[in-house]
Amino acid sequence: MSNEVIIKLNSVGSFSVGKTSLIRRYTNNTFSEDYLPTLGVDITVKRGIIIDAKPIRLVFMDTAGEEKFGSLRKTYFEGSLGCIAVYDITRPETMKDLDNWLKEYRSVAGEDKIISVIGNKIDLAGRRKVPATDGQRYARSEGSDFYEASAKFGGKIIPKIFIDLVQKVLTNLNK
Ligand SMILES: Nc1nc2c(ncn2[C@@H]2O[C@H](COP(=O)(O)OP(=O)(O)OP(=O)(O)O)[C@@H](O)[C@H]2O)c(=O)[nH]1
Numbered sequence: 589m590s591n592e593v594i595i596k597l598n599s600v601g602s603f604s605v606g607k608t609s610l611i612r613r614y615t616n617n618t619f620s621e622d623y624l625p626t627l628g629v630d631i632t633v634k635r636g637i638i639i640d641a642k643p644i645r646l647v648f649m650d651t652a653g654e655e656k657f658g659s660l661r662k663t664y665f666e667g668s669l670g671c672i673a674v675y676d677i678t679r680p681e682t683m684k685d686l687d688n689w690l691k692e693y694r695s696v697a698g699e700d701k702i703i704s705v706i707g708n709k710i711d712l713a714g715r716r717k718v719p720a721t722d723g724q725r726y727a728r729s730e731g732s733d734f735y736e737a738s739a740k741f742g743g744k745i746i747p748k749i750f751i752d753l754v755q756k757v758l759t760n761l762n763k
């Protein structure tokens with residue numbers, strides 16, 4: 589479709605926080621317990637979304653959290669319109685790490701890009717170490733929306749995260 593709006597989105601966050609799992613849950617409605625670290629980048633396209641009567645094509649560039657892929661990663665942030673910034677609620681250091689991730693993302697994609705902060709793995713309630721209020725406060729300090737989610741459990745929150753993000757990206761584009 590020629591009038592399709594193409595929106596490039598990224599994921600940032602430390603290794604194993606669940607970036608790939610959240611995107612896979614949204615695009616394919618599947619989840620795997622196995623940890624297969626992303627090597628460099630996983631590219632996924634999702635079509636068939638209509639917002640305000642506009643057909644949208646989402647292109648996810650889901651990069652690796654592992655530091656050894658650092659130099660490669662920046663090239664995937666070019667032309668990005670928004671990203672999910674993911675931490676794991678059982679690993680507090682992964683929330684702190686988001687400072688550096690967001691700095692790197694913004695330095696390439698631009699300061700005005702839409703960022704949504706996600707505390708993932710809320711199914712592991714007994715192992716929670718980051719209170720939701722801390723995530724909320726962090727997101728607010730970054731001017732971002734905040735969500736808690738479980739890629740494992742899924743639910744309505746997963747599409748909400750991505751549709752909210754796309755809607756904000758579209759608003760940002762029309763500014
Ligand atoms: N219990 C639980 N496990 C999860 C959840 N999301 C992801 N995982 C598990 O966490 C591990 C890492 O998930 P990935 O999605 O590969 O993490 P990633 O952030 O893409 O990791 P890198 O690609 O290495 O940066 C896997 O074993 C997943 O099954 C969740 O919501 N709950």
Ligand SMILES: [Mg+2]
Pocket residue numbers: 607608609625626650651652653
């Ligand atoms: Mg991954």
